[in-house]
Amino acid sequence: MPKPPKGIAEARRKEVLEALRQIGKSAYDAIYSGQFPEISLPSRSVGNLVYDDELKQFILGDAVVKRSSRNIKHIRPYTQLLWLAFFANQLVQEERTSTLRDVFYSAQAFNMEFTDQSESDEIITDLETALMKAREDFNVYPDERSAIFGNMIIEYTKPGYEGRRQDLSTHPDGLMIGPALTTAEFIETDAEMVLAIEKGGLFTRFVEEKVHERFKALLINTAGQPPRSTRYVIRRLNQELNLPVYIFCDADPWGAHIAMVIRSGSANSAHLRELTTPSAKWLGVYASDIETYELPHDKLNELDIKRVHELLKDPRYTEKLWQDELQTFLKNKKKAEQEAFSRYGLTYIVDKYLVDKLEMAKSM
């Protein structure tokens, strides 16, 4: 038998199990004392969303919703939530993972009814809110994955792999960021920064140009808007290893928002604190870079422009850098992709642009 996993992952697991036990215990306690069991959780309605400037993310306000088995309208969501807590407990105990879709179908094995997956997704978010823990903590993962590469040794805590170590620089196409990586402990690294990159092609270019060695960087392919488990890993690298996080995306409002969600999270995870990296820095590609570097570009379309206007009003975007760049989008009506730098040859983005930007980051 390998020795039981120690440290952060195991501590988190115990916390989740204890929180789940409390939910069950409160139901039993109520029943034994002749009362209707109920559960209270912070409201996630738009009216209860508050932007916290210090945490740099949305948080939930003081409004609370109650699901009581006394109320005929509440019985269904209350029962579903209780079943989900039971199922989550089983997943964590048995050390199995599941997906959002899987939970929807698994319910049927227990004659637990969900009209469709959107209903079960909603209850999963309820449980997150009740526990103030991400669903990844109770082993419910998304289907999408992104990848990581760099000089780092990790040690798995995943069952069957406990204690085994993995060097993240051995596979140049990258290792998928899934349940095993998310729960691994970071053992050793010479990295001095994390570079999060929107696109797989550029990720591979960075690997080929040895950015991980030349700049002592861990490279993360976010594969578009990163799945939550990837944001969670980025946060862990920042918090546990004190590594600065730099983000490179396309120069369009969608790319900017990828950077923003890595930094400040999304409105629908306002009940969580583990998916943001408040100190993460958006280094490009800026709207203004299109001019500075004379990049090949396309015209912003109507949808892009509508999106810029939305972001301008978003409380996450109040800082000068973000406001200026959004205004530049509106003024020039241009967008460009990361690959546009290939206009100056394949290695320009590493040899010149990345160097410029890391220099710039020093004064941010």
Add this chain to the structure above:
Amino acid sequence: MPKPPKGIAEARRKEVLEALRQIGKSAYDAIYSGQFPEISLPSRSVGNLVYDDELKQFILGDAVVKRSSRNIKHIRPYTQLLWLAFFANQLVQEERTSTLRDVFYSAQAFNMEFTDQSESDEIITDLETALMKAREDFNVYPDERSAIFGNMIIEYTKPGYEGRRQDLSTHPDGLMIGPALTTAEFIETDAEMVLAIEKGGLFTRFVEEKVHERFKALLINTAGQPPRSTRYVIRRLNQELNLPVYIFCDADPWGAHIAMVIRSGSANSAHLRELTTPSAKWLGVYASDIETYELPHDKLNELDIKRVHELLKDPRYTEKLWQDELQTFLKNKKKAEQEAFSRYGLTYIVDKYLVDKLEMAKSM
């Protein structure tokens, strides 16, 4: 200096370089002898697509198109094709990879004009057709990736990694299938089959249930319709190691077509022979499995039904199994996802369904 890579990858590289040299040489030869250079390639028009029942894929017929620098209308695509051959040669010589998007932008570094990416993509397909080689052979990769896991040792041929070995069972989230994996040599495995799986969640379930050990299987997450490099790896596993390939997808026409494209390729790669696995077997989830296993299901929508009718007329779908299942879709108007088996508990799909299907495969 690591010793130069030997074997299949290096042989392919030499073939490509020689074919590219021939394209350049024919242009020089024509010019030196006072003629207009030109290039001929098989036509990819729909009228020239023929389904080859033995190869189990579409192939190109005898019609040929010519791009001649004598013809004013041809000068643009001829020049683009010649530039691309030059650029591809540079990629292969320098051992760098690129993406479709990257090629579009790289052209601008040479003042080579493409109106948009669809024009450069078309020329890339022209070069594939001229060479009868996949663009991965001249180092142009897609952005999307899928993943692999199982008991196998590979040896990289990718520059900077030549000769280094990787165990595909070390990272339980899976290793990305990108340029490095695609060009690696297969050194050692105890695997007796390849299981290609449509969804990441189920891939992880299979890893957790140790399908790779219990069934001696290499597991591939196709991540939906697999990128070409993944189909290429599946074919290599089948051809080089003689491993049977079994495919599991959702029970809907889109899932069936994922299986079909792995087996027989797509109409727009009729000019290639390296992206199909004619002996690959579609094991499910069948339309009839929805009844057999009493799976939770949804109703086929109009788009699904339209798609089934299209597939019924497709020459790749003439075999009885495929026809029967397509008809069952039409009769019952039901579809189901792989995750639907969770209705019987999380491990049922491995303990019962997979066992049933592998038994069935013996008589196929």
